[in-house]
Amino acid sequence: MKKEIIIAGFGGQGVLSMGKILASAGLYDGLEVTWMPSYGPEQRGGTANVTVVLSDTPISSPVLDSYDTAVILNQQSLDKFEQKVKPGGVLIYDPYGIHHAPTRTDISIYPVEAMEATIALKNAKIYNMILLGALLKLNPVVDIDAVMTGLKKALPERHHHLLPANREAIMRGMELV
Amino acid sequence: MKQEVQLMKGNEAIAHAAIRYGVDGYFGYPITPQSEVLETLEALMPWETTGMVVLQAESEVASINMVYGGASTGKAVMTSSSSPGISLMQEGLSYIAAGELPALIVNVMRGGPGLGTIQPSQSDYFQATKGGGHGDYHYIVLAPSTVQEMADFVALGFDLAFKYRTPAMLLADGIVGQMMEKVVLPEQRPRRTDEQIARECPWAVTGRPEGRGPNVLTTLELDSARMEVNNHRYQATYRKIEENEVRYQEYFTDDAEYLFVAFGSIARICLKAIEDARQRGIKVGLLRPITLWPFPTKEIARLAQQVKGIMVVELNAGQMIEDVRLAVEGRVPVHHYGRMGGIVPNPQEVMDSLFANFPDADK
Numbered sequence: 059m060k061k062e063i064i065i066a067g068f069g070g071q072g073v074l075s076m077g078k079i080l081a082s083a084g085l086y087d088g089l090e091v092t093w094m095p096s097y098g099p100e101q102r103g104g105t106a107n108v109t110v111v112l113s114d115t116p117i118s119s120p121v122l123d124s125y126d127t128a129v130i131l132n133q134q135s136l137d138k139f140e141q142k143v144k145p146g147g148v149l150i151y152d153p154y155g156i157h158h159a160p161t162r163t164d165i166s167i168y169p170v171e172a173m174e175a176t177i178a179l180k181n182a183k184i185y186n187m188i189l190l191g192a193l194l195k196l197n198p199v200v201d202i203d204a205v206m207t208g209l210k211k212a213l214p215e216r217h218h219h220l221l222p223a224n225r226e227a228i229m230r231g232m233e234l235v
Numbered sequence: 236m237k238q239e240v241q242l243m244k245g246n247e248a249i250a251h252a253a254i255r256y257g258v259d260g261y262f263g264y265p266i267t268p269q270s271e272v273l274e275t276l277e278a279l280m281p282w283e284t285t286g287m288v289v290l291q292a293e294s295e296v297a298s299i300n301m302v303y304g305g306a307s308t309g310k311a312v313m314t315s316s317s318s319p320g321i322s323l324m325q326e327g328l329s330y331i332a333a334g335e336l337p338a339l340i341v342n343v344m345r346g347g348p349g350l351g352t353i354q355p356s357q358s359d360y361f362q363a364t365k366g367g368g369h370g371d372y373h374y375i376v377l378a379p380s381t382v383q384e385m386a387d388f389v390a391l392g393f394d395l396a397f398k399y400r401t402p403a404m405l406l407a408d409g410i411v412g413q414m415m416e417k418v419v420l421p422e423q424r425p426r427r428t429d430e431q432i433a434r435e436c437p438w439a440v441t442g443r444p445e446g447r448g449p450n451v452l453t454t455l456e457l458d459s460a461r462m463e464v465n466n467h468r469y470q471a472t473y474r475k476i477e478e479n480e481v482r483y484q485e486y487f488t489d490d491a492e493y494l495f496v497a498f499g500s501i502a503r504i505c506l507k508a509i510e511d512a513r514q515r516g517i518k519v520g521l522l523r524p525i526t527l528w529p530f531p532t533k534e535i536a537r538l539a540q541q542v543k544g545i546m547v548v549e550l551n552a553g554q555m556i557e558d559v560r561l562a563v564e565g566r567v568p569v570h571h572y573g574r575m576g577g578i579v580p581n582p583q584e585v586m587d588s589l590f591a592n593f594p595d596a597d598k
Binding site: 078081082085090091092093094095097098117118119120121122123124 | 409415584
């Protein structure tokens, strides 16, 4: 098993964090993982992306030219990465702010209204977790308990009261697909 | 004892590994893409546990001279920076090499020349392997390609530096500095005691104990004849290092008809290209130099008798290719594919470069 995943959007949308949570979960599931961010001045605005590879065999390159799954959060990233999804692969995107929807017919495309769901849940910070839920539903590479273990390890104890909200967001994302 | 597998960035792994090696002092100045080394050390506060000194100096010039001073006392000391900062350190590096002092210098390369970009690069290969500062000197250059090697080469670098009394450089790039993957950190070792240092580093400037004269460390020698003797001694050490410390890794070379030579994270991108090519029956292999100095000249010469052509892939305009060509001595064609300014090629581009230069490979 090897999954090559790209997550791309605006800096600040939680793209890198989502990748990190996914990679941590992979680690707790005993997989090989790599997490390669774009590390430019993205946190000051502009696009950000992260490549996550999860595999049960050693991973050669953390830098890739095509992906099994793409999670796309803005138009620029859609323009850049739609063509880089492998035939038969999966493209998940949030239609919020997208004016040219993806057009490929040789991949599975799933619009996930994550922004709307975030607004409905009245918690802007769980946006990326909703998308992670959608990703895990379509691509059960890691188990939700491993995600929660990873999150619990990554978060300082004073933030542990946020864990249930995160779990809820993942579940909501799973329902949205 | 069960080893804990952790997920961390290459830069963070260097900081953890330094503390666990029992490093006495880190002196540095922040610069992307390696600032996490200093940040992680500051967050871990090793001065409260192992007693390690962590100091943010006022500049890179100050950092390297603090390393020079610390190394003179037999302490295990290090610095880290990225390309423009390493340029500022060249004078100090030449002095440390001339003083025959052990130290670890980490360079997480970014695109140059000048202030350049913050994205990954390998354009400091010449600077690292050919001296960099003034005078005839070398130091050991280790090129990690994984986060695990970022951690492991801290210990390896220090061990070799103390063994040969020479600086060692860990020459990484922005990819392996910034990426996260699994790492198993080494066991915590105690810092060496003053007694150990006195025993293992009899040359160290530690004050004059009973029973011996003062130790003097200087790089100035106005008597040319003596300075030539010093140079012969440096060169003898370098020959010994070249004989004993060449490190490299081969992948799929047994039946390879074409060979990639690449170091650091670019070797991994080549490896991915090779995995894809092998599925199509194309017999291509990879040699990854782990020590860039000393260079695996003999091993490349051996493979040059087997393969039809060699493709050198680097994040620069063609630097390591010169050492590959010296090793190959014209036996087979050697071509270069390089991206510059912080651009990283993907596996497909790497494979395309092989086919563009060796059309027969795509059969």
